[in-house]
Amino acid sequence: MDSMIFNSRLLSLILVCVLASCSATNKATKSFESGEYSDAIYQYEKSLKPDDPESNFLLAEAYRKSNRIQEAEPYYMAAIDAGIEDESAHYFYAVALKANDDVQRANKVLEDYLKKGKDDAVVALAERELNNLSQLPEIETRVNYFRVKNLEAINSKWAEYSPFYNNGRLYFTSNHHGGKIYKGTGTPFTDIFVVNTRGAKVDIATLEELSPIINEPNVNLGSITMSKNGNTVIFAKGNSGKSSGPSEVNLYFTRFRNGTWQTPRPLSINGQDTWDSTPALSPEGTTLYFSSNREGGFGGLDIYTASLNRRGRWVDVRNMGEHVNTPGNEIFPYVGGTGKLYFSSDGWPGFGGLDIFEATREGGHIKLENLGAPINSNADDFGLFLFNPSRGFFTSNRKGGKGDDDIYTFVNDDPNLKIVNYWLAGTTLTHDDNDNLVPLSNTKVVLKDADNEIIDEKFTQVDGKYRFRVFAEENYYLVAEKEDYFTSRIDFSTIGKSVDRAELKEMITNVQFEVDLPLDQIVVDKAIVLNNIYYDLNKADIKTEAAAELDKLVTLMKDNPTINIELSSHTDVRSSHDYNMNLSQRRAQSAVNYLASQGIEGRRMIAKGYGETKLIIEDAQTEEQHQVNRRTEFKVTKYNKKFAKQQAEEGFDETDRFFDDAEDSQ
Numbered sequence: 230m231d232s233m234i235f236n237s238r239l240l241s242l243i244l245v246c247v248l249a250s251c252s253a254t255n256k257a258t259k260s261f262e263s264g265e266y267s268d269a270i271y272q273y274e275k276s277l278k279p280d281d282p283e284s285n286f287l288l289a290e291a292y293r294k295s296n297r298i299q300e301a302e303p304y305y306m307a308a309i310d311a312g313i314e315d316e317s318a319h320y321f322y323a324v325a326l327k328a329n330d331d332v333q334r335a336n337k338v339l340e341d342y343l344k345k346g347k348d349d350a351v352v353a354l355a356e357r358e359l360n361n362l363s364q365l366p367e368i369e370t371r372v373n374y375f376r377v378k379n380l381e382a383i384n385s386k387w388a389e390y391s392p393f394y395n396n397g398r399l400y401f402t403s404n405h406h407g408g409k410i411y412k413g414t415g416t417p418f419t420d421i422f423v424v425n426t427r428g429a430k431v432d433i434a435t436l437e438e439l440s441p442i443i444n445e446p447n448v449n450l451g452s453i454t455m456s457k458n459g460n461t462v463i464f465a466k467g468n469s470g471k472s473s474g475p476s477e478v479n480l481y482f483t484r485f486r487n488g489t490w491q492t493p494r495p496l497s498i499n500g501q502d503t504w505d506s507t508p509a510l511s512p513e514g515t516t517l518y519f520s521s522n523r524e525g526g527f528g529g530l531d532i533y534t535a536s537l538n539r540r541g542r543w544v545d546v547r548n549m550g551e552h553v554n555t556p557g558n559e560i561f562p563y564v565g566g567t568g569k570l571y572f573s574s575d576g577w578p579g580f581g582g583l584d585i586f587e588a589t590r591e592g593g594h595i596k597l598e599n600l601g602a603p604i605n606s607n608a609d610d611f612g613l614f615l616f617n618p619s620r621g622f623f624t625s626n627r628k629g630g631k632g633d634d635d636i637y638t639f640v641n642d643d644p645n646l647k648i649v650n651y652w653l654a655g656t657t658l659t660h661d662d663n664d665n666l667v668p669l670s671n672t673k674v675v676l677k678d679a680d681n682e683i684i685d686e687k688f689t690q691v692d693g694k695y696r697f698r699v700f701a702e703e704n705y706y707l708v709a710e711k712e713d714y715f716t717s718r719i720d721f722s723t724i725g726k727s728v729d730r731a732e733l734k735e736m737i738t739n740v741q742f743e744v745d746l747p748l749d750q751i752v753v754d755k756a757i758v759l760n761n762i763y764y765d766l767n768k769a770d771i772k773t774e775a776a777a778e779l780d781k782l783v784t785l786m787k788d789n790p791t792i793n794i795e796l797s798s799h800t801d802v803r804s805s806h807d808y809n810m811n812l813s814q815r816r817a818q819s820a821v822n823y824l825a826s827q828g829i830e831g832r833r834m835i836a837k838g839y840g841e842t843k844l845i846i847e848d849a850q851t852e853e854q855h856q857v858n859r860r861t862e863f864k865v866t867k868y869n870k871k872f873a874k875q876q877a878e879e880g881f882d883e884t885d886r887f888f889d890d891a892e893d894s895q
Contacts, residue, residue, distance in 0.1 A: 260412070261287055266295040267415030282311035286318050293321060295414045296609070298582070299328050316348040320355050327362070328581040330607045336362055354556055361578040368578060368599045374643040377603045379635055380622070382431040383424060386632035388416065391452040391507070391561070391612040392622035399426045399622070400453050401636060406438075409447050416633065420444040421453050421464060428616060429638040440490045443483065451478060452507045452561070452612070456514045460485045463496065463517065465506035478506045480519060498535050498543045500524075507561045507612075513696070515687055517543055518562035518570075528556035532572055539671045539688035547683065552595040553588060565615040566737075567648050568698055573611035581607035585623060590700040593678055604639060618648050618736055647733045651723060652741040654696040657689050657709050659748050668693030669748055672711040679704040699742070701727040707746060708788065713870070714748040716788035751792065753865050762820070762861035769815035771823050775861075779820060782863065783827040793867035796820050797837040799844075801855040806840060814838030820861060835866065 257272030273288040289304035298321070305322035319342035326335035339359045346352045383389055385405040393400040404417040411418050421444060425435040438444050443464065451465030467478035477500075481493040499505050500523035509518040515537045520530045531554040535543040553559060557576025560583070564570050570588040577586055577597060584605040589596045599605060604613075608627040615621040619641040626634045657672040674695040675686040684705075687695045699705060702724050709717045721744055728740055749757075761778045771779065786794070798816035800809040817836040825831050846854045 257284075258287065261291055264294075265412035266291040267410070268412050270295070270415070279307060280311050282308045282313035285311060286313050286315060289318070289321065289325075293325075298325050301325050302329055316342070316346055316351040317354075319346070320351050320358065323355070323358060324575075324581075327358075328607055330581065332362060332365060357556065357576070364578040365580070368580070368601055371599075371601050373601050373604075373641075374646075375600070375604050375639050375641055377623075377637050377639045378429075379630060380429060380431065380638050381631065382433050383422075383436070384631040384635040388419065388626075388633035389636050390624040390634040392614050392624065392636050393453050393455070394426070394614055394616045394622065395455055395457070395459055397425060397427065398423050398459075399431065400439075400455075402450055402452060411449060418447050419449050419451070421450045428620065429622075442490050442492060449478075452509075454508045454510045456510065457512070461514075463508045463510065464493075465508065466493070467504075467506075477502055478504045480505050480508055496543055498546050504530065509561075509563045511564050512566055516564075516685060518564060520558075520560040520562065527551060527554040529558040529576065530560050532559045532562045536686045537688070539673070539690075545683075545686065552597070558583070561611045561613070563613055563615075565618075566650070567615065567618055568650055568700065571613045571615075573609075573613075580605050582609040582626075583611045585610050585613050590703075592700075592702040593680075593704070609634075619643075619646055645730075646736065647730045648737045649701075649728050649730065649733070650737065650739045651699045651701060652696055652739065653699045653705070653707075653721060653744060654694070654741055655707075655744045655746060657693040657695065657711075657746045657748060659714065659750060666747060669711065669714070672709050672714075672746075672748065674746065675708040675710070677706040677708060679706075681706065695746075699723055707744060709746040709748055710788075711748060714750055715785060717746050717748045718784055718788060719744060719746060751789075751865055751868055753868055756797075756862045756864045759861045759863065767812065769812065769819045771819055775820075776823065779823050780827070783824055783829060786824065786829045786833065791869040792865045793833045793835075794863045795835045795837050795866045796824070796863045797839055797861070799839050799858060799860050799862070800841050801849060801858040802841045802844070803855065809840035810838055810842075812838070813840045816861070 257269045257276065260266070260269035260272060269291040270288060273284055273291065277284055277288060285304045286308035289301040289308060292298060292301035292304070302322065302325035305318050305325055308318050309322060319338060323335040323338040326332075326338060336359065339355045339362070342355055343352065343359070346355065383401070385403070387403060387405040389401055389403040389405065391402045400421060400423045402419050402421050404419045406417070406420065408417045410416065421439045423437060423439060425432040444450055445466065448466060451467075453462055453464040455462040461482065461484050463480055463482045465478050466481050479499045480496040482496055483491050483493040500521060503521055503523045505519060505521045505523070507520045510516070511518070517535045517537070519533055519535070521533050522530050526548055532549045534547050534549060536545045538544045548554065553570070553572070555574065555576025557574060559572055559574045559576065562570060562572045571585060572588070573583040573585050575583050577584070577599065579599055580602070585600050587598045587600055589598070604610060604623065606625060606627040608625055610623060610625045610627070612624040613621060614623070621639055623637055623639060624634050625637055653676070657669040657674060658666040659669040661667045670689055670691045670693055672689045672693065673686060674689060676684045676697045676699070678684055685697050687697065689695050700723065704722045704724065705720065707719045707721055721742070723742075726742070728738060759778055759782060762775045763772060786792070796817055798813040798820070800813050804812075814836065815838070817838045821834045821836040824834060841858070844858050845860070846857055849855050849858055
C-alpha cells in the first residue's frame with residue numbers, strides 16, 4: 230500500500246513538473262510573439278531542455294532580437310546539434326560567432342552549411358557572409374588615422390547612444406535615469422537628453438532631459454535630428470511595451486514656438502506597421518535620411534530618403550538602392566558637410582555586429598569603405614556624427630566601455646584630409662509679358678545621373694534659387710517641373726572639372742557651378758517652331774539632323790505627360806497648292822511616326838500639313854525668307870490641367886507642414 234502511495238505521488242510530481250515546464254514554455258512563446266524578448270529569455274531559460282531544438286532556437290532568437298547576439302551563440306549551436314529544421318539557425322550561429330570574435334569557426338559553420346543547405350534565401354545570406362569574412366584581412370590591415378576615446382562624462386552603466394551636436398549642445402538618447410523596464414530588452418525605457426559642450430568638452434552640470442512633451446513616459450525614444458537653427462526636430466518614438474500600444478517605431482516632428490515645444494506629430498512618410506527610425510537631415514534641411522523595414526526593400530532595415538516639397542511636406546520616399554542597402558540591416562545614416570554618407574551595417578564586410586561605413590560618390594559610382602578599427606569593432610558601432618571634418622562622435626557597445634551603449638569621441642589625424650565640395654546652383658526662370666527672363670518660384674528641380682536615376686531634388690522659393698551637391702567626374706541631367714509650364718531638361722557635367730587636391734591649402738574647398746533653368750508657360754494652340762527640321766527636296770524622310778531635333782521633342786513629351794500636341798509641317802509658295810499640301814502632310818506624318826517609334830503614344834499626337842496656307846513672310850523673296858516659311862512646328866492642343874494639378878499637389882496636406890516657411894528650412 231505504501232509503495233502504491235509513493236508511486237502515485239511520484240507520478241503526480243512528474244506530471245506537475247511537466248505541466249510547469251509546458252506552462253513556462255507557453256509563457257515564453259507568448260512573450261516572444263509579443264516582442265517581450267527579455268521576459269521570453271527568462272521563461273525559456275527556466276524550461277530549457279538541452280535536446281529540444283525549438284526552445285533553444287527561440288531562446289537564441291530572443292537574445293538576437295534584443296541586441297544580445299553574442300549571448301545567443303551557445304543556443305544556436307544547441308538547436309543545430311538537436312536537429313533544428315529552420316536553416317537560418319546556421320547563418321545566425323555564424324553571425325554570433327563573428328560577433329564573439331571567432332571568425333575561424335564562423336567560416337567553418339558557413340562552409341559546412343553550404344554543403345547541405347536547401348533554403349535558397351538562407352543559402353544566399355550564407356554565401357554573402359562567407360564572402361564578407363574573406364574580406365576581413367584586408368579591412369584589418371587598412372591604414373587609417375583615427376583616435377577614439379570614451380566620452381566618460383556622460384556615459385553610465387546603462388545605454389547612451391545616437392549623439393547629435395548642434396549649436397554647442399550635444400543631444401543623445403539614454404535610459405540612465407532607470408525607471409520602468411521595457412520587456413523587449415529588459416532595460417529601462419529611453420529618453421532624449423541634452424548637455425552643453427564645446428566639441429568633446431562636456432559641462433555635465435547642464436545635463437537635462439528634453440521637454441516631457443517629447444519624452445513621453447514609458448515609451449522608448451530614439452534618435453533625434455534637427456534643423457540648423459534648432460527650432461524644428463525629428464525624432465523616433467515607439468515601443469510602449471503595452472499590448473494596446475504601438476508595436477512599431479515611427480518618426481515624429483515638433484517645432485519650438487513661443488518658448489515651448491509643440492505637441493509632436495507623426496511624419497506622413499511613416500509606413501503602415503513598419504519600423505521607421507534613425508532620422509538624419511541633410512545640412513540644408515531639405516532631404517531626410519532614415520531607416521525602415523517597409524516592404525520593397527532589400528531585406529532587414531534599409532536606408533531611404535525623402536524630399537521636402539514647396540509646401541513643407543516630406544514626399545518622394547526612395548530606397549537608396551543596392552549600392553547602400555543589403556539583405557542585412559543598414560541603419561543610422563548621417564550626411565554632414567563632407568558630401569559623404571555615413572551609415573552602419575551588418576550586411577557589408579565588417580568585424581561583427583554593426584560597423585560604420587563611408588559612402589563616397591565619384592564618376593557616377595558609389596564607393597563603400599569600412600572605417601576600420603578603432604572606429605569599428607566586433608561589437609555594434611553606429612550613430613556617427615561629425616562636428617567638423619576631422620572630429621566627431623559615435624556609439625559602441627564594445628568591451629571596455631562603462632556599460633551598455635557608450636558614446637565615444639574620435640579624431641581623424643589623416644595629414645592628407647582635404648574636403649572638396651562641388652555645388653551646382655542656379656535659378657529657375659521664365660519670360661514675363663515683356664519677354665524678359667524673371668525668377669520662377671515654387672519650382673521642383675530634380676538632379677538625375679546619366680542613367681536617369683534621381684540623386685536629389687529641391688523646391689525653389691520666391692527667388693527661384695536652387696543648389697545641389699554634385700560629385701567629381703560625372704554627367705547629370707537637371708529637370709525643372711512646375712504646373713502650367715513645360716518641364717525643362719538641361720545636361721551638365723563635372724568631367725574634367727575636378728580640383729587637384731595636391732594643390733589645396735585649406736581643409737575645406739568649395740567649388741560652385743552655375744546653371745539657370747528657363748521654363749516656358751504652356752499655352753494651348755500657341756505654335757512653337759522646331760529648329761533644324763530639314764528635308765531633302767520633294768522628300769519626307771527624317772534626316773539625321775532632324776532626328777536630333779525631334780529627340781528633344783520626344784524628351785519634352787515624356788517629361789510632360791499631361792499634354793497632347795499637333796505636329797505641323799509648312800512649305801513655301803514655290804509649288805502648287807495641292808503638291809504643297811500633300812508634301813507637308815507626309816512630312817508632318819513622318820515626324821509623328823518618328824516620335825511614335827521613340828515611345829510616344831499615338832493618341833497624344835496629330836499630324837497636320839498646312840502647305841503654304843500659314844506663311845510667316847507673305848511676300849518672301851530670298852532663300853532665307855523661304856526657309857523661314859518652310860518650318861516644322863508643334864502646338865499644345867490639350868492640357869490635362871486637373872491631372873497636372875494632382876501631380877503637383879500629390880501628398881500635400883495643409884495640416885502636416887514640417888516647416889512653416891522658407892526660413893525654417895535654413
